[in-house]
Amino acid sequence: DDGYRLWLKYDQLSDAGLRKAWQGQARGIVLESAATPTLQTAANELQLGLQGLLGQPVAVGNKAGGKGQIRLRVAPNPALGKEGYRVSTQKNGLEITGPTDAAVLYGCYALLRHVQTGQRPGNLSLSSQPRIQYRLLNHWDNPNGTVERGYAGSSMWKWYELPERIDPRYQDYARANASIGINGVVLNNVNASARYLTTEYLQKVAAVAGVLRPYGIKVYLSVLWAAPKVIGGLPTSDPLDPKVKQWWTARTNEIYKTIPDFGGFLVKANSEGEPGPQDYGRNHADGANMLAEALGQHEGVVMWRAFVYKANSKGDRFKEAYQEFQPLDGKFAPKVLVQVKNGPIDFQSREPFHPLFGAMPRTPLVLEVQLTQEYLGFATHLVYLGPLIKECLEADTHTQGPGSTVAKVVDGSLEKHSVSGIAGVANIGSDRNWTGHPVGQANWYAYGRLAWDHTLSSAAISEEWTRMTLTREPTAVASITQVLNQSRNIYVRYTTPLGLHHIMGQSIHYGPEPWLSQSARPDWTSVYYHKADSAGLGFDRTARGSNALALYAPGVRQLWGNPATCPPDYLLWFHHVGWKQQLSTGRTLWNELCTRYYSGADSVLWMQRQWEQAKPALDPELYTDVASRLRIQHREALWWRDACVLYFQTFSRQPLPSGLTPPTRPLTEVKEIVDIYQLR
Numbered sequence: 001d002d003g004y005r006l007w008l009k010y011d012q013l014s015d016a017g018l019r020k021a022w023q024g025q026a027r028g029i030v031l032e033s034a035a036t037p038t039l040q041t042a043a044n045e046l047q048l049g050l051q052g053l054l055g056q057p058v059a060v061g062n063k064a065g066g067k068g069q070i071r072l073r074v075a076p077n078p079a080l081g082k083e084g085y086r087v088s089t090q091k092n093g094l095e096i097t098g099p100t101d102a103a104v105l106y107g108c109y110a111l112l113r114h115v116q117t118g119q120r121p122g123n124l125s126l127s128s129q130p131r132i133q134y135r136l137l138n139h140w141d142n143p144n145g146t147v148e149r150g151y152a153g154s155s156m157w158k159w160y161e162l163p164e165r166i167d168p169r170y171q172d173y174a175r176a177n178a179s180i181g182i183n184g185v186v187l188n189n190v191n192a193s194a195r196y197l198t199t200e201y202l203q204k205v206a207a208v209a210g211v212l213r214p215y216g217i218k219v220y221l222s223v224l225w226a227a228p229k230v231i232g233g234l235p236t237s238d239p240l241d242p243k244v245k246q247w248w249t250a251r252t253n254e255i256y257k258t259i260p261d262f263g264g265f266l267v268k269a270n271s272e273g274e275p276g277p278q279d280y281g282r283n284h285a286d287g288a289n290m291l292a293e294a295l296g297q298h299e300g301v302v303m304w305r306a307f308v309y310k311a312n313s314k315g316d317r318f319k320e321a322y323q324e325f326q327p328l329d330g331k332f333a334p335k336v337l338v339q340v341k342n343g344p345i346d347f348q349s350r351e352p353f354h355p356l357f358g359a360m361p362r363t364p365l366v367l368e369v370q371l372t373q374e375y376l377g378f379a380t381h382l383v384y385l386g387p388l389i390k391e392c393l394e395a396d397t398h399t400q401g402p403g404s405t406v407a408k409v410v411d412g413s414l415e416k417h418s419v420s421g422i423a424g425v426a427n428i429g430s431d432r433n434w435t436g437h438p439v440g441q442a443n444w445y446a447y448g449r450l451a452w453d454h455t456l457s458s459a460a461i462s463e464e465w466t467r468m469t470l471t472r473e474p475t476a477v478a479s480i481t482q483v484l485n486q487s488r489n490i491y492v493r494y495t496t497p498l499g500l501h502h503i504m505g506q507s508i509h510y511g512p513e514p515w516l517s518q519s520a521r522p523d524w525t526s527v528y529y530h531k532a533d534s535a536g537l538g539f540d541r542t543a544r545g546s547n548a549l550a551l552y553a554p555g556v557r558q559l560w561g562n563p564a565t566c567p568p569d570y571l572l573w574f575h576h577v578g579w580k581q582q583l584s585t586g587r588t589l590w591n592e593l594c595t596r597y598y599s600g601a602d603s604v605l606w607m608q609r610q611w612e613q614a615k616p617a618l619d620p621e622l623y624t625d626v627a628s629r630l631r632i633q634h635r636e637a638l639w640w641r642d643a644c645v646l647y648f649q650t651f652s653r654q655p656l657p658s659g660l661t662p663p664t665r666p667l668t669e670v671k672e673i674v675d676i677y678q679l680r
């Protein structure tokens with residue numbers, strides 16, 4: 001098994017009794033509504049899946065035949081919104097309904113999931129509708145085929161072959177996304193090339209859109225703010241310049257002529273050197289609103305990113321996005337959504353929720369999470385991200401009293417927005433198994449499932465994924481899901497325990513480099529964030545320090561502002577804590593730090609044992625692939641542990657707590673490893 005088929009394996013159910021029970025229910029598929037491309041796709045996918053799972057032919061037709069027919073019907077149902085489905089047992093067999101053809105497609109995937117995870121038929125009533133409207137993948141793919149922060153080969157979009165040649169992979173990609181409810185994809189990097197807006201490239205984009213359309217998926221583009229200058233021949237990209245507006249309007253109209261259901265624009269502006277409206281003394285709202293105006297009557301939207309921090313800023317980078325965006329609340333046009341990363345710095349292994357959530361009640365905020373493991377061990381470390389995404393969604397902003405979770409901000413229910421969105425930075429590339437690490441597939445999967453329904457538990461999702469993708473053998477499922485569910489905490493322990501952050505290898509963002517003190521900007525170093533000295537460790541963000549805590553609502557500020565009540569997992573995000581300070585865990589900071597580094601690294605051995613236990617139930621190729629990656633992971637966990645313990649020990653000047661064996665190599669030797677990774 002090379003992993004290409006993802007969770008859409010549809011291999012025959014091994015339990016003959018179960019197979020038989022379903023066989024009687026699925027002899028044929030009847031299309032009761034007009035066979036639009038999407039409904040036809042739904043029927044085909046259901047047919048493919050059921051034939052595989054049940055090992056019998058399943059005919060598709062449009063006339064009710066004998067017994068055991070599954071009927072697909074588009075029918076209005078106000079209780080299901082636009083995309084919700086209902087799968088139910090009726091007197092004359094199973095029925096899949098929904099108000100749109102896309103909803104019926106989602107219902108077909110729900111039924112397949114039900115069968116594939118090994119549920120019994122019984123009296124079925126599965127019904128669900130998405131809580132978030134725009135459920136997007138963001139690709140950071142470049143026109144030359146490279147992928148920014150991609151670790152799974154190169155880009156899957158073959159721009160030089162399009163529009164004539166359509167890689168068959170595009171369709172399988174569409175199937176995978178539709179099966180988890182993703183309904184939009186941004187095809188190109190936020191550090192955007194203007195090329196995508198040219199007439200020539202729009203033809204290519206249209207060809208991709210044509211493949212995705214029957215699966216209910218729209219395409220979006222990241223745009224370069226300076227495009228009017230770069231490809232439009234204008235002297236300026238000032239959003240208030242009438243010629244600039246005209247240019248965008250004309251481009252937008254051409255886009256819609258080529259791609260009538262185009263989704264809209266994603267914009268990274270005045271961030272990390274990208275051009276933007278501030279280059280002309282305008283603000284983010286001026287820029288976003290001008291694009292919204294250019295979209296005019298078309299259905300598309302603007303997703304404007306809030307990931308900004310100024311060059312040469314003297315302050316705390318933690319606060320910058322808030323300071324630039326919060327004052328603009330209420331100034332954005334209705335078609336604009338502001339896209340905010342889950343945390344205030346940058347996709348660290350654990351971050352407190354971004355303080356903008358709940359602080360811009362008049363603006364719909366899109367939650368951006370990163371599936372590609374830029375700071376989480378690339379495609380070599382096994383880290384299941386369900387818990388990370390859930391932790392952010394469940395965080396309580398307290399902005400409208402207790403219970404004002406990030407999830408409720410994002411789904412629009414807290415602040416009564418009619419639009420809502422979520423974005424996952426894709427971990428997909430040209431690798432045969434799509435994600436490099438086979439378990440990276442679980443992150444793509446979990447993201448889609450949570451985007452659809454953020455109330456699902458991350459453990460339920462890891463089990464579902466495991467049963468669909470790896471095995472249904474119960475003890476193997478148990479060992480594997482334990483690994484998945486613990487993996488994120490384990491990764492945090494051996495890399496950045498207790499709220500340490502941004503101490504990784506410079507630029508590559510891999511491996512430990514806590515000693516990094518020189519970089520193009522101070523907030524690209526490690527010492528800026530950990531602030532180790534002879535007294536202690538951690539970034540003081542209380543009123544005595546940068547006061548970033550003041551950006552949060554009082555309920556949060558009070559809890560996190562006191563080192564005694566601040567959860568240990570966030571401690572060093574907000575406090576400079578003395579080495580000998582006793583923590584709520586009962587240990588001193590130094591002892592707790594060492595204990596976490598050591599237990600984290602040891603836990604990778606536990607992951608290996610768990611994986612080995614599942615071996616008899618796993619495909620051998622896949623087993624070996626993950627087992628080898630777990631060996632790298634252990635070696636590198638020791639690298640992190642030794643680097644950080646030895647380096648921080650030069651400040652704490654204390655021995656390791658009893659019971660822990662000190663590293664056998666000196667710090668100088670560990671430092672050389674990251675140097676090797678960075679050699680040109």
Ligand code: BDP
Nearest residue numbers: 148149190191268307346347
């Ligand atoms: C950082 C990445 C950088 C991205 C940037 C962004 O290091 O490559 O361009 O985020 O999100 O995490 O714009």
